[in-house]
Amino acid sequence: xxxxxxxxxxxxxxxxxxxxxxxxxxxxxxxxxxxxxxxxxxxxxxxxxxxxxxxxxxxxxxxxxxxxxxxxxxxxxxxxxxxxxxxxxxxxxxxxxxxxxxxxxxxxxxxxxxxxxxxxxxxxxxxxxxxxxxxxxxxxxxxxxxxxxxxxxxxxxxxxxxxxxxxxxxxxxxxxxxxxxxxxxxxxxxxxxxxxxxxxxxxxxxxxxxxxxxxxxxxxxxxxxxxxxxxxxxxxxxxxxxxxxxxxxxxxxxxxxxxxxxxxxxxxxxxxxxxxxxxxxxxxxxxxxxxxxxxxxxxxxxxxxxxxxxxxxxxxxxxxxxxxxxxxxxxxxxxxxxxxxxxxxxxxxxxxxxxxxxxxxxxxxxxxxxxxxxxxxxxxxxxxxxxxxxxxxxxxxxxxxxxxxxxxxxxxxxxxxxxxxxxxxxxxxxxxxxxxxxxxxxxxxxxxxxxxxxxxxxxxxxxxxxxxxxxxxxxxxxxxxxxxxxxxxxxxxxxxxxxxxxxxxxxxxxxxxxxxxxxxxxxxxxxxxxxxxxxxxxxxxxxxxxxxxxxxxxxxxxxxxxxxxxxxxxxxxxx
Amino acid sequence: xxxxxxxxxxxxxxxxxxxxxxxxxxxxxxxxxxxxxxxxxxxxxxxxxxxxxxxxxxxxxxxxxxxxxxxxxxxxxxxxxxxxxxxxxxxxxxxxxxxxxxxxxxxxxxxxxxxxxxxxxxxxxxxxxxxxxxxxxxxxxxxxxxxxxxxxxxxxxxxxxxxxxxxxxxxxxxxxxxxxxxxxxxxxxxxxxxxxxxxxxxxxxxxxxxxxxxxxxxxxxxxxxxxxxxxxxxxxxxxxxxxxxxxxxxxxxxxxxxxxxxxxxxxxxxxxxxxxxxxxxxxxxxxxxxxxxxxxxxx
Numbered sequence: 104x105x106x107x108x109x110x111x112x113x114x115x116x117x118x119x120x121x122x123x124x125x126x127x128x129x130x131x132x133x134x135x136x137x138x139x140x141x142x143x144x145x146x147x148x149x150x151x152x153x154x155x156x157x158x159x160x161x162x163x164x165x166x167x168x169x170x171x172x173x174x175x176x177x178x179x180x181x182x183x184x185x186x187x188x189x190x191x192x193x194x195x196x197x198x199x200x201x202x203x204x205x206x207x208x209x210x211x212x213x214x215x216x217x218x219x220x221x222x223x224x225x226x227x228x229x230x231x232x233x234x235x236x237x238x239x240x241x242x243x244x245x246x247x248x249x250x251x252x253x254x255x256x257x258x259x260x261x262x263x264x265x266x267x268x269x270x271x272x273x274x275x276x277x278x279x280x281x282x283x284x285x286x287x288x289x290x291x292x293x294x295x296x297x298x299x300x301x302x303x304x305x306x307x308x309x310x311x312x313x314x315x316x317x318x319x320x321x322x323x324x325x326x327x328x329x330x331x332x333x334x335x336x337x338x339x340x341x342x343x344x345x346x347x348x349x350x351x352x353x354x355x356x357x358x359x360x361x362x363x364x365x366x367x368x369x370x371x372x373x374x375x376x377x378x379x380x381x382x383x384x385x386x387x388x389x390x391x392x393x394x395x396x397x398x399x400x401x402x403x404x405x406x407x408x409x410x411x412x413x414x415x416x417x418x419x420x421x422x423x424x425x426x427x428x429x430x431x432x433x434x435x436x437x438x439x440x441x442x443x444x445x446x447x448x449x450x451x452x453x454x455x456x457x458x459x460x461x462x463x464x465x466x467x468x469x470x471x472x473x474x475x476x477x478x479x480x481x482x483x484x485x486x487x488x489x490x491x492x493x494x495x496x497x498x499x500x501x502x503x504x505x506x507x508x509x510x511x512x513x514x515x516x517x518x519x520x521x522x523x524x525x526x527x528x529x530x531x532x533x534x535x536x537x538x539x540x541x542x543x544x545x546x547x548x549x550x551x552x553x554x555x556x557x558x559x560x561x562x563x564x565x566x567x568x569x570x571x572x573x574x575x576x577x578x579x580x581x582x583x584x585x586x587x588x589x590x591x592x593x594x595x596x597x598x599x600x601x602x603x604x605x606x607x608x609x610x611x612x613x614x615x616x617x618x619x620x621x622x623x624x625x626x627x628x629x630x631x632x633x634x635x636x637x638x639x640x641x642x643x644x645x646x647x648x649x650x651x652x653x654x655x656x657x658x659x660x661x662x663x664x665x666x667x668x669x670x671x672x673x674x675x676x677x678x
Numbered sequence: 679x680x681x682x683x684x685x686x687x688x689x690x691x692x693x694x695x696x697x698x699x700x701x702x703x704x705x706x707x708x709x710x711x712x713x714x715x716x717x718x719x720x721x722x723x724x725x726x727x728x729x730x731x732x733x734x735x736x737x738x739x740x741x742x743x744x745x746x747x748x749x750x751x752x753x754x755x756x757x758x759x760x761x762x763x764x765x766x767x768x769x770x771x772x773x774x775x776x777x778x779x780x781x782x783x784x785x786x787x788x789x790x791x792x793x794x795x796x797x798x799x800x801x802x803x804x805x806x807x808x809x810x811x812x813x814x815x816x817x818x819x820x821x822x823x824x825x826x827x828x829x830x831x832x833x834x835x836x837x838x839x840x841x842x843x844x845x846x847x848x849x850x851x852x853x854x855x856x857x858x859x860x861x862x863x864x865x866x867x868x869x870x871x872x873x874x875x876x877x878x879x880x881x882x883x884x885x886x887x888x889x890x891x892x893x894x895x896x897x898x899x900x901x902x903x904x905x906x907x908x909x910x911x912x913x914x915x916x917x918x919x920x921x922x923x924x925x926x927x928x929x930x931x932x933x934x935x936x937x938x939x940x941x942x943x944x945x946x947x948x949x950x951x952x953x954x955x956x957x958x959x960x961x962x963x964x965x966x967x968x969x970x971x972x973x974x975x976x977x
Binding site for chain 2: 141142143144152153156157160163164168200203204205206218
C-alpha cells in the first residue's frame with residue numbers, strides 16, 4: 104500500500120519545482136474561470152494546490168487500487184467472444200474508480216465537463232497510473248483522442264462527444280493502423296465516401312487498434328478517391344455501433360489488459376473532423392505527438408515499478424552471507440536504473456512544459472488575432488515552442504522507452520532466476536514495457552522525427568547561454584564535461600553532414616539525437632543540483648556516462664565504416 | 679418524496695498505525711501524536727448512503743460530534759459526495775461517554791429535522807464500544823439494524839428497507855419501516871475516492887471555528903457574521919453547532935452526563951515465555967483444535 108504521488112520523492116521533487124504559472128494564467132483566462140466554476144483556481148498558488156490534491160487522488164488510486172489488481176488483469180487479459188470484447192474485472196473496477204474520482208476529462212476544457220489541466224500534470228498522472236498497471240494507461244492515458252476532437256472538431260461535434268468523454272460515459276480509440284499501413288500511414292486504404300446528401304460513411308479494415316472496442320472512434324480514412332499518399336486522407340469520428348465489427352483481438356506479449364483489435368467498418372456513419380485532406384498531415388501528427396509523450400510516461404511508470412521491485416529484492420536477498428545489494432555489480436545496476444529514471448523524469452517534465460507552452464502560445468496567438476491586436480511577437484513565441492516541443496517529444500519517447508526497457512531487463516537480472524518466473528512482478532513489467540519503444544512510432548521513427556531539431560540546432564542558443572553561465576565547484580567541472588560533449592557532437596554533425604549521403608546520415612541519426620539530448624538533459628540536471636545536493640550525484644553519474652557515450656559515438660561516427668550498406672549482402676548471409 | 683440520509687461520522691486517532699514515536703515509555707499511547715483519520719466503518723456507512731443517493735436521488739447529511747479539527751473529516755465527507763456537513767462541537771461536550779454522545783447526537787438529529795435513514799459505522803476504532811449507534815436510535819425512538827453488511831432494497835413508496843446483517847455464524851435479512859438507523863460493519867462498501875471537482879471546491883469549506891480563526895481583533899462581530907453568511911451562500915459552510923444550538927441540557931452532556939467512569943487502566947503484557955509444542959500430525963492438530971474450542975477461542 105502506497106501513494107504513488109506523495110510517497111515518491113523524485114516525483115515530489117519534480118512537482119514542487121515545475122513552474123507552470125505562465126501556462127495556467129492563460130489556460131484559466133487570467134483566473135476568470137473561477138467566477139464561473141467553483142472548482143477552478145483563483146490564482147497560481149491555488150492552482151498548484153489543486154494539482155497537488157488531484158495528483159494525490161491519482162497516486163492513491165494507482166498505488167492502492169490499480170496496482171493491487173494488475174497481476175490478475177495480466178493473467179485474465181481482455182477476452183473476446185461473439186464479437187464482444189470484455190475487459191478483465193480488475194480493469195473494469197479501475198475504470199469505475201477513475202470515473203468516480205472524476206478523472207476522465209483531465210485535459211478537456213471546463214465547458215465540456217473537463218478539468219482543464221495542463222499536459223504537465225497529465226503526464227504525472229499517466230506515469231503513476233502506468234506504474235500501477237501499464238495496460239490501464241491505454242484507457243486513461245489516451246485522452247489525446249478527445250483533445251483532438253476539441254482542437255479540430257466543429258462546435259457541434261465537440262458538444263456531442265466531449266461531455267461524454269468527461270463523464271467517462273464513453274472511451275475512445277485512435278484508429279489509424281491497417282494491415283499494410285503501419286509505420287507508413289500514407290498507405291491507409293480505409294475508404295470514406297459521401298452519399299448524395301453529403302453524409303460520410305467509412306468502409307475498410309483496421310488492425311492493431313488499441314481499445315478498438317471503444318464507444319467512439321477517431322478514424323483515418325481515404326476521402327479523396329484515386330489518391331495514394333497522405334494528402335488524400337482525412338480524419339473522422341464515429342460511434343462503435345453495429346456497423347463496426349470487431350473481428351478478433353490479438354494475443355500479446357504484454358499489456359494484456361488492453362485489447363488490441365482488428366476492426367471492420369461496414370458503411371459506418373461518420374463525421375468529418377476539421378478539413379478534408381488534413382487528416383494525416385495535420386491532425387494525426389498532432390494526435391500522435393500527444394500520444395507519444397503519453398507512451399513515454401507509460402514507459403517511465405513501468406520502469407519505476409520495476410526499479411522498486413529490484414531495489415527491494417536486492418536488499419532482502421542474501422547470498423554469500425550478505426544482501427546482494429552490497430555487491431558492486433548489483434549496486435551498479437541499481438544506480439544506473441535510478442539515474443536513468445530520474446534523468447528521464449527531468450526530460451519528460453521539461454518536454455511536457457514545452458508542449459504546454461506551445462499550446463498556450465497558440466491560444467494567445469488566436470486571442471490576439473481575434474482582438475485585432477499585434478501578434479508578431481506571439482507568433483514567434485509559438486514557433487519557438489513548437490520547434491522545441493517537436494524535438495523534445497520524439498526525443499523523450501525514444502530515450503525514455505529505450506531506457507525503460509533496459510531498466511526492466513536489469514530488474515530481472517537482479518532477481519536472478521526468480522525474476523524469470525511468472526510469480527514475480529518484474530516478469531510482467533519486462534513484457535509490458537516492450538511495446539513502449541514500438542507503438543506510437545518505433546524508436547527508429549522517433550529518431551527520424553528528432554534529427555531535424557539536431558540539424559537545425561534548436562537548443563544551440565540555449566546551450567550558449569548555459570555555457571556562459573557561471574557554475575561553481577563540482578558543477579563547473581561537470582559543465583565543462585557538457586561543453587566537451589558539445590564539441591564532440593558538433594564534430595560528428597559536421598562529419599555526417601559533409602558526407603552528403605542520406606543513408607549515412609540516417610545510419611548515425613540515433614547517435615546524434617542521443618548526444619544532443621544528453622547535453623540538454625545534463626544542463627537541466629545541473630540546474631536541479633543547484634537546489635538539491637543529492638541531485639549533484641545524479642548529475643555526476645549522468646554526465647560522466649553521457650561523455651563516455653559521446654566519445655564512443657564520436658569514434659564510431661568519425662572513424663568507423665563509412666557505410667555498411669555497400670557490403671550488406673556479404674554480411675547478411677541467410678543463415 | 680426525496681430521500682434524506684444522515685450519516686453519523688467520527689474522527690478518530692489512527693490506532694492501526696502505531697509506530698515507535700507514538701508509544702510512551704510506560705507503554706501507553708500518546709494520542710496527540712497519532713494522526714486523526716475518518717473512522718473506517720463510518721466511511722463505509724457514508725459510502726452506503728451515497729450509493730443509495732446515486733440510485734434514488736436525495737440528500738446526504740454528514741453529522742459529527744467532535745473537536746474543531748473534526749472539520750477535516752467533514753471536508754472529506756463533502757469530497758466524497760455528502761451534500762451537507764454539520765459539526766457539533768462545544769467544550770462542554772468534552773469527555774462524553776456513549777450515553778452523553780448519543781444524547782447530543784439525537785438532539786442534533788432533531789434540529790436537522792426530517793430524515794428517512796441514519797447510517798453510522800458499527801463502532802469507532804478508538805473505543806470499540808459499538809454503543810453510540812444503538813443508543814441514538816433508542817433516544818430517537820426509531821428501529822435499528824446493527825452489523826449491516828448490505829442494503830438489499832429500499833422501497834420509498836412502501837417506506838421500507840431490507841438489509842442483510844451479520845450474526846454469529848451467518849447472517850440474517852431484516853426488513854424495517856423508515857425511518858431507521860443502520861450501523862455498518864467493515865467491508866460492507868469500499869469507500870469511493872474523492873471526486874476531484876468536489877475536492878477543489880470544498881477544500882474551501884470552513885467551520886465557524888475556522889472562519890473565526892481568520893478574523894483578528896481589529897475586525898468586529900458584524901464582519902464575522904458577513905463571513906459566515908458569505909460561506910453559507912457559496913455553499914462552503916460547515917455548519918457548527920454548540921449546546922444551545924441543539925437545545926441540549928448541559929447536565930446530560932460531556933463529563934456531567936457520562937456515568938461511565940474509568941476505574942483503573944492496566945497494562946497487559948503478553949510474554950512469550952510459555953509455549954507448547956504441537957506435534958505436526960493430524961492427531962496433534964486435532965488436539966490443539968479441541969483445546970482451543972474448550973477455551974472458547976474457536977467456535
